[in-house]
Amino acid sequence: MAPMPKPADAVASSPGSRPSALSDDLSFLLARANAISLAAGNAALAAHGLKARSYSVLLLTTDEARPSQRELAEYLRLDPSQVVSLVDDLQSRGLVERRPDPADRRANVVVATDAGRQLAAAARETARMAEEQVHGQLTREERHTLTALLRVLAFPET
Amino acid sequence: MAPMPKPADAVASSPGSRPSALSDDLSFLLARANAISLAAGNAALAAHGLKARSYSVLLLTTDEARPSQRELAEYLRLDPSQVVSLVDDLQSRGLVERRPDPADRRANVVVATDAGRQLAAAARETARMAEEQVHGQLTREERHTLTALLRVLAFPET
DNA sequence: CCCATATCGTTGATATTGTCAATCGTTTCT
DNA sequence: AGAAACGATTGACAATATCAACGATATGGG
Numbered sequence: 001m002a003p004m005p006k007p008a009d010a011v012a013s014s015p016g017s018r019p020s021a022l023s024d025d026l027s028f029l030l031a032r033a034n035a036i037s038l039a040a041g042n043a044a045l046a047a048h049g050l051k052a053r054s055y056s057v058l059l060l061t062t063d064e065a066r067p068s069q070r071e072l073a074e075y076l077r078l079d080p081s082q083v084v085s086l087v088d089d090l091q092s093r094g095l096v097e098r099r100p101d102p103a104d105r106r107a108n109v110v111v112a113t114d115a116g117r118q119l120a121a122a123a124r125e126t127a128r129m130a131e132e133q134v135h136g137q138l139t140r141e142e143r144h145t146l147t148a149l150l151r152v153l154a155f156p157e158t
Numbered sequence: 159m160a161p162m163p164k165p166a167d168a169v170a171s172s173p174g175s176r177p178s179a180l181s182d183d184l185s186f187l188l189a190r191a192n193a194i195s196l197a198a199g200n201a202a203l204a205a206h207g208l209k210a211r212s213y214s215v216l217l218l219t220t221d222e223a224r225p226s227q228r229e230l231a232e233y234l235r236l237d238p239s240q241v242v243s244l245v246d247d248l249q250s251r252g253l254v255e256r257r258p259d260p261a262d263r264r265a266n267v268v269v270a271t272d273a274g275r276q277l278a279a280a281a282r283e284t285a286r287m288a289e290e291q292v293h294g295q296l297t298r299e300e301r302h303t304l305t306a307l308l309r310v311l312a313f314p315e316t
Numbered sequence: 317c318c319c320a321t322a323t324c325g326t327t328g329a330t331a332t333t334g335t336c337a338a339t340c341g342t343t344t345c346t
Numbered sequence: 347a348g349a350a351a352c353g354a355t356t357g358a359c360a361a362t363a364t365c366a367a368c369g370a371t372a373t374g375g376g
Contacts (some may be wrong), residue, residue, distance in 0.1 A: 020221065020223070021217050021218050021220065021221040022214060022217060022218065022233075023309070024305055024309075025289075026195070026301065026304065026305055026308070027195045027196070027199055027210070027285075028214060029305060029308040029311075030192045031195075031196065032235060032312040033188055033308050033311035033312040034189055035235045036235070036312065036314070037184070037185045037189075037311065038185070038189065041185055052185070052189070056180060056186060059179045059180060060179050060180065062179065063178065063179040065178070075180075076190075077190060077193045077194070127185075131184060131185060134185075134311065134314075135184060135311065137310045137311070137314060137315065138307065138310060138311075142307055143184065145303065145307065146184065146304070146308075147182055147187060149296065149300055149303065149304045149307075150184070150187035150191050150304075151181070151182075151187055152296060152300075153187075153194065153195070153292065153293065153295070153296075154186075154187045154190040154191040154194065155190075156194070156292075156295060157295065
């Protein structure tokens with residue numbers, strides 16, 4: 001059982017093939033991998049009239065947690081005003097509803113409608129397949145490792 | 159020697175603490191981790207009058223590989239027209255030069271000036287420290303693993 | 317209880333970034 | 347040589363990000 005995946009390295013010096021200045025920079029790799037993943041996701045979700053953004057909002061509103069807009073903004077790292085637009089759009093399509101938070105009348109709880117849940121389920125399937133293609137080079141175990149490591153960066157303790 | 163880092167999972171059901179719908183979605187974690195990393199990088203690099211974008215361009219032009227603008231665009235996943243703007247900016251500040259590619263008169267090779275190299279070195283230090291803060295939760299070995307895995311996603315074979 | 321202060325959602329203005337088509341000069345293919 | 351492809355550039359436009367301000371509530375201290 002190999003602890004270190006070690007996927008085909010030895011990138012040392014194919015001359016001129018790939019600039020090396022950033023090739024081991026975690027931030028850069030993060031940016032590039034994200035760009036690729038995002039492009040694939042958007043392309044796939046377009047079939048449902050969604051983008052990565054609207055998809056993630058929709059999916060979160062199917063959750064038990066019943067997030068408020070502020071919570072959505074924080075979780076997705078968006079400005080609250082962007083969440084307004086996203087929810088406006090989803091709501092206008094009948095996929096989502098704004099409900100007053102009984103505990104705090106300033107806040108809106110956003111919750112998916114039946115249609116929203118239905119679309120979310122379909123889109124989730126599509127997204128899953130798109131990811132499969134993007135992450136296909138990794139074994140299941142590698143993906144688990146990657147997920148765990150990314151979670152540390154994505155949700156820092158301090 | 160623990161093969162799997164396994165950083166504090168069991169996120170099963172702390173009620174209301176964190177929406178779970180996306181918490182194990184690789185694409186989402188990628189996006190969020192990148193957003194955090196990018197924000198930290200931009201904040202740090204601002205001290206040098208740079209952003210993540212301009213920094214990465216500048217850094218690549220200090221490389222031996224002497225990238226053309228097209229190569230920069232491809233590597234950074236930018237539209238060629240965006241590279242024009244970035245190089246324009248750096249050039250107007252005397253950090254970078256456009257040189258005709260002797261092998262192809264259509265192409266420009268972009269190369270850092272002495273001032274550019276000097277700034278790049280300083281900025282690199284700054285960036286390194288900023289990353290240290292972002293990735294501080296990971297051990298050195300975990301970072302290596304993460305880098306290797308991300309490289310597979312960032313530079314797919316097929 | 318009342319006031320000062322903070323929060324949530326919203327709007328609007330503005331900047332930054334992303335995307336696309338068209339063009340010029342050059343290269344490549346046949 | 348001529349046709350097609352390519353690199354850089356420009357310009358137009360869409361999408362996204364960032365910020366300040368506001369009305370409606372909440373909250374905490376006096």
